[in-house]
Amino acid sequence: MSALTFKDARNLPMSRSSRGPRRPQPSVQPGLFGIRSWKKSRLVLAGVFGAVSVFPLLYLISLSFQPTSDIQTSNPVLIPSHPTFLNYVQAWSENSFGQYFLNSLVVALGTVVLTVGLSSLAAFAFARYKFPLKEVIFYVFLAALAVPSVELIIPQYLLVLKLHLTDSLPGLILIYTSENLPFAIFLLRGFFEAVPKDLEESFRLDGAGSLRVLTRLIAPLSAPALAVVAMFTFNFAWEEFVIALTLINSPSHRTLPIGLNFFIGEHTTQWGPLFAGSVIATVPSVIVYFISQRWFQRGVSLGGIR
Amino acid sequence: MDSKDSTLLEQRPAVFPPGAASQRRNRFTRIATPYLLLLPAAFLYAVFIVYPIFRQFDISFFNWHIFPGVANPFVGWSNYIRIFHDPAIRTASENTLLFLVITVPIQMALGLFAAALLTDRLPGRGLWRALIFIPVVTSWVVVSYVFAYIFGFQGGLANAVISLFAGHTVRIDWLAQTWTGNAVIWIISIWKGVGWSFIMFLAALDGVPRDLVESARVDGASEPRIWRHVVIPNIRPTITFVTVLLVIGASQVFTQVFITTGGGPYGSTSVLLTYAYQQAFSFFDFSYAAAIASLMAIVVLGLSILQIRLMRKNVDQ
Numbered sequence: 001m002s003a004l005t006f007k008d009a010r011n012l013p014m015s016r017s018s019r020g021p022r023r024p025q026p027s028v029q030p031g032l033f034g035i036r037s038w039k040k041s042r043l044v045l046a047g048v049f050g051a052v053s054v055f056p057l058l059y060l061i062s063l064s065f066q067p068t069s070d071i072q073t074s075n076p077v078l079i080p081s082h083p084t085f086l087n088y089v090q091a092w093s094e095n096s097f098g099q100y101f102l103n104s105l106v107v108a109l110g111t112v113v114l115t116v117g118l119s120s121l122a123a124f125a126f127a128r129y130k131f132p133l134k135e136v137i138f139y140v141f142l143a144a145l146a147v148p149s150v151e152l153i154i155p156q157y158l159l160v161l162k163l164h165l166t167d168s169l170p171g172l173i174l175i176y177t178s179e180n181l182p183f184a185i186f187l188l189r190g191f192f193e194a195v196p197k198d199l200e201e202s203f204r205l206d207g208a209g210s211l212r213v214l215t216r217l218i219a220p221l222s223a224p225a226l227a228v229v230a231m232f233t234f235n236f237a238w239e240e241f242v243i244a245l246t247l248i249n250s251p252s253h254r255t256l257p258i259g260l261n262f263f264i265g266e267h268t269t270q271w272g273p274l275f276a277g278s279v280i281a282t283v284p285s286v287i288v289y290f291i292s293q294r295w296f297q298r299g300v301s302l303g304g305i306r
Numbered sequence: 307m308d309s310k311d312s313t314l315l316e317q318r319p320a321v322f323p324p325g326a327a328s329q330r331r332n333r334f335t336r337i338a339t340p341y342l343l344l345l346p347a348a349f350l351y352a353v354f355i356v357y358p359i360f361r362q363f364d365i366s367f368f369n370w371h372i373f374p375g376v377a378n379p380f381v382g383w384s385n386y387i388r389i390f391h392d393p394a395i396r397t398a399s400e401n402t403l404l405f406l407v408i409t410v411p412i413q414m415a416l417g418l419f420a421a422a423l424l425t426d427r428l429p430g431r432g433l434w435r436a437l438i439f440i441p442v443v444t445s446w447v448v449v450s451y452v453f454a455y456i457f458g459f460q461g462g463l464a465n466a467v468i469s470l471f472a473g474h475t476v477r478i479d480w481l482a483q484t485w486t487g488n489a490v491i492w493i494i495s496i497w498k499g500v501g502w503s504f505i506m507f508l509a510a511l512d513g514v515p516r517d518l519v520e521s522a523r524v525d526g527a528s529e530p531r532i533w534r535h536v537v538i539p540n541i542r543p544t545i546t547f548v549t550v551l552l553v554i555g556a557s558q559v560f561t562q563v564f565i566t567t568g569g570g571p572y573g574s575t576s577v578l579l580t581y582a583y584q585q586a587f588s589f590f591d592f593s594y595a596a597a598i599a600s601l602m603a604i605v606v607l608g609l610s611i612l613q614i615r616l617m618r619k620n621v622d623q
Contacts, residue, residue: 042423046430049420050437053501057444059463060452076463122347129340137344143607144355150560150579151599151606154586155358155365158372178354181347210339239445241561246587257447261565264451271455278448289443293436 057282064088064275071271087276091263097277099252100259103169104238104281107255110173111237112230115180119229122181123188124214128200138189144182150242157246167249175247176237184229191225192218224295231292235285256281359603366597372590385597394573395598398581401488405577406556409495414548416496417503425511435508442501450565453494457481457566484574487567491575494562499555503548510544511537554609557602578602 059078063071067084070077091097125131126138156175157166165171195218203213219226241257248254254262260281263274366385370378389395420438424431441449456463457480469476480486514537522532538545560579563569569576569584576584578598586595 039428042426042428043430046420046423046428046434049416049423050434052497053438053441056449056452056456056497057440059456060448063452063455072461074461076461076466118347118350121343125340125343129343131337131340134340137348140356141347141351144351145554150558150583151603152355152358152362153583154592154596154599155361156354158361158365158592159354159358174350175354178350181351185347210343235443239447241445241447242564242583257445260447260451274451275455278451282444282448285443285445286440289440290436 060275060282061279063271064279066272066275068272071275087272088280090270091273091276091280094273096251097256097259097280100254100256101280103253104256105284107169107172107176108234108237108284110169111176111180112233114173114177115184115233116226116230118177119181119184119188120214120219120226123185123192124210124218126185126189127192127195128213128218138185141182141185144179145186153242153246156243160247166247167253169253171247172240172244172255173237175243176233176240180229180233180236184233187229188222188225191222195221227292227295231288234288238285239281362596362600362603365593366600368593370593370596372592381593385594386601388594389598389601394576394581395578397573398576398578401575402557402559402577404488405492405495405559406553408492409499410549410552410556412496413499413552414503414545416500417548418507420500420504421507421511424508435505438504439501441498442505444498446498446561447565449494449498450562453490453497453562454481454566457486457490481567482571484571487571487575490566491559491562494566495556495559499552503552506544506548507541510541514540550609550612554606557606557609 062078062080064087065083065085066077066080067082067086070080070082122141126134160166160171160175163171165174199217200213203217208216239257240255241261244255244258245261248258256277260274260277263270263277367380367382368378369381424434424438428434457465459465459477459479459482462480464480465476465478468478478486480490518536518540519532522536527535558579559577560583563575563577563580564583567575569580573581579602582595582598582602585591585598
C-alpha cells in the first residue's frame with residue numbers, strides 16, 4: 001500500500017486548502033479536475049464499482065457454504081439458511097483435491113522460480129550490456145506477447161509428446177515459464193536500466209562479477225518489479241486451464257482448474273463441491289495479490305502487463 | 307560467466323604484463339557474458355515458443371495424423387482454402403469480432419471512468435482500488451462457473467432478479483441460446499477485464515501534470531474542455547497501449563466460452579480458438595486446426611508489430 005499512500009500524501013494539500021486557508025501550502029498540488037468537488041457522488045460510484053467487482057466472489061463464498069437444498073432450488077439463496085462445511089469436506093475427500101492443490105502449488109512455485117531466475121538473467125543482459133543484435137533479439141522475445149497460449153497448443157502438445165513430457169508437472173512448468181518470459185523480461189529490463197551505472201562500477205571495482213552485481217545490487221533494487229513478475233507468473237500458472245487440460249491425463253497429475261472441471265458431470269453437476277473447490281482455488285491468488293499490492297502501482301506504471 | 311578474471315588482472319603488479327592467452331580469454335568473457343546470460347531463457351523460448359510456431363505452419367500443409375503408422379500426405383494450401391469455405395469459421399469469426407467490438411470499448415470506458423473517480427483523494431480509496439482490481443486476479447475457470455450458475459436456467463440469480471422486476475416468473479435459458487449465451491460471455495469478460503484497464507488508466511491519470519490542468523481551469527476552461535484538450539492528449543499513449551493489448555487479448559478469447567457455452571448451441575457461440583481446439587482435440591483434425599491458428603497468428607502478428615512499437619514508445623517516456 002506504500003505506493004498508494006505516497007500518492008495520498010501528494011494530493012493531500014489540495015483537499016486541505018480547499019477546505020480553508022488553515023494551513024498554507026508552498027506548492028499546492030491541485031486535484032484532478034472539478035470532480036474533486038463531487039466527493040459524495042464519486043464515493044457512491046466508487047462503492048458501486050467495488051460492490052459489483054466483489055459481489056460474484058462473495059456470492060461464491062456464500063454458495064460454498066450452502067447445502068444442496070439451497071443450491072438447487074428455483075429461488076436463489078443469497079445467505080445460506082443452514083451453513084455447512086459439507087461441500088468442503090466432499091470437495092477435499094472425494095476428488096483428491098488435496099493432491100490437485102499440491103500439484104498446482106508445485107507448478108506455480110516452480111514456474112515463479114524459473115521465470116524470475118531466467119528473466120532476471122536475460123533482462124540483465126539486455127539492460128547492462130552492449131552486444132550485436134541486442135534489439136533484434138529483444139524484439140523476437142517481445143513478439144511472443146501476441147502469441148497466446150491456446151494458439152500454440154497443437155504444436156506444443158506434439159512437442160511435449162515427443163519429449164515424453166506429457167502428463168508431467170515439469171512439462172507444464174517449462175511451458176508456463178516460456179509463456180511468461182517475454183513479459184517478465186520486458187518489465188525487468190526497464191527496471192534494471194534504471195539502476196545507476198556508477199553503483200555498478202563501484203561494485204565491479206570491489207571485484208564483483210556479473211552474477212554478484214545482479215544478485216547483490218540490481219535485484220534488491222528492483223524488488224518491486226520482481227514482486228510484480230512473481231505475482232503475475234504465480235497467477236498465470238495457478239489458474240491456467242487449457243494447456244493443463246490438454247497435457248495432463250492421469251488424475252494424480254491434475255492441477256486445480258482441471259480438478260474443478262471434473263465436478264461437472266455429463267448429466268449432473270456437483271455444484272456444492274465445485275463452489276467449495278473454487279473458493280479453495282481462489283484464496284491463494286487473492287493472498288498473493290494482497291502481498292504484492294504494495295509494489296503493484298510502480299510495476300504497472302513502468303511497463304505493460306499482460 | 308563473470309568477469310572476475312579482469313579484476314584480478316588489474317590487481318596484478320604492472321611488472322607482470324598479462325599474457326596474450328589470458329588477454330584473449332578476458333576478451334572472450336567480456337563478449338560472451340551477455341550471450342551466456344541470455345542462453346537459458348533463449349533456449350526455453352526457442353524450444354517451446356519459436357519452434358512450435360514454425361511446426362504449426364508445417365503441420366498446416368499436411369493432412370496430418372496423430373496416430374503413428376498412418377501416412378501424412380502433403381496437401382499444400384488446401385487447409386487454408388477450406389477455411390474460407392467453412393460456414394462454421396464464418397460464425398466463429400463473427401463471434402470473435404463481435405466479442406472484440408463489444409468488450410474492448412466497454413472495458414476501456416468503465417476502466418477510465420473508475421480511474422477518474424479514484425485519482426483524487428476519496429475516503430477508502432485504497433480499498434476501492436483493491437476491490438476493483440480483484441476480478442483480474444481471480445481465475446477464469448472459477449469465474450466462468452460462478453457466472454454459469456448465476457445465469458442458470460433454474461434457480462439462477464439473473465432470472466430471479468429479472469422476474470422480480472418483471473413481476474412474473476421469467477425463465478431465460480441463457481447459455482442454451484445464441485444471443486443470450488454470447489451476452490453472458492461478454493458480461494464475464496467485461497467484469498473480469500475492467501480492473502486491468504482501470505489500473506493502467508489510474509497510473510496514466512496520475513502522470514497528468516496538475517499545473518497544466520490548474521492553469522486551464524484558471525483560464526476558465528470547462529471540465530469537458532479540460533478533459534478533451536489537456537487530459538486525453540496526456541494519456542493518449544496509455545489509451546493506445548490499452549486498446550492494442552485488449553484487442554489482441556479479445557482475439558484470443560477461449561476459456562470463458564469453453565466452460566460456459568462450450569461454443570453451443572450447435573457452434574453458434576463458438577469463437578475462433580474454441581473452434582480450432584475442437585477441430586484438433588475432438589475431431590483430431592490437427593492440420594486444419596493448425597491452419598486456423600497459423601492464419602490467426604499472422605493477423606495477430608500484424609497487430610503485435612504495432613504493439614511492440616507502442617511499448618517501446620511507452621518505455622522511452
